[in-house]
Amino acid sequence: GAGVSQSPRYKVAKRGQDVALRCDPISGHVSLFWYQQALGQGPEFLTYFQNEAQLDKSGLPSDRFFAERPEGSVSTLKIQRTQQEDSAVYLCASSLEGTGGYGYTFGSGTRLTVV
């Protein structure tokens, strides 16, 4: 597609509920990144895929967070047993080549609110 698409745009979850956030990157983009953006802060790195391989998941805050990109295109970020501190905007970005040296194209984000 023309841009990076994320769904849902907004998600309200009860504490303890599992959620799944979807990212459709730009077709042909090799790299895919997930970021978490808390209110009033810059995005924080969560995880990085190059095609279907998850090369870095060091930014995932706990083992309740899991990401996959099984066919090297669409990616899903799953959060199990959501907690209030998980409330944030989750951003997906894709890049044409492996190092991101040409910048990233961001999706609109999914705003997750845990109540």
Add this chain to the structure above:
Amino acid sequence: AQSVSQHNHHVILSEAASLELGCNYSYGGTVNLFWYVQYPGQHLQLLLKYFSGDPLVKGIKGFEAEFIKSKFSFNLRKPSVQWSDTAEYFCAVIYLDSNYQLIWGAGTKLIIKP
């Protein structure tokens, strides 16, 4: 540690005023530099980027930025702001000798009074 600092968290200006938003990054070798803008309710958009060459780069919507290597700075400027420039502005850096991650500043919220 690699880090990016944006000097002002909030800036309020009147229309037609000149703008300069500061960005400094910590030393870490060769860098690519970016400014992103996030309009209210919208996604992050690239304003401009510097990879090499002329240290004065021009971006969209009349914005420009100057890379000063000796000061580790990449300040964003616009000669005359408009109400529609109200947004949050983020400076970001990729350290090419290190990894692929964008290191982000905390952002500057810019409010333009009509």
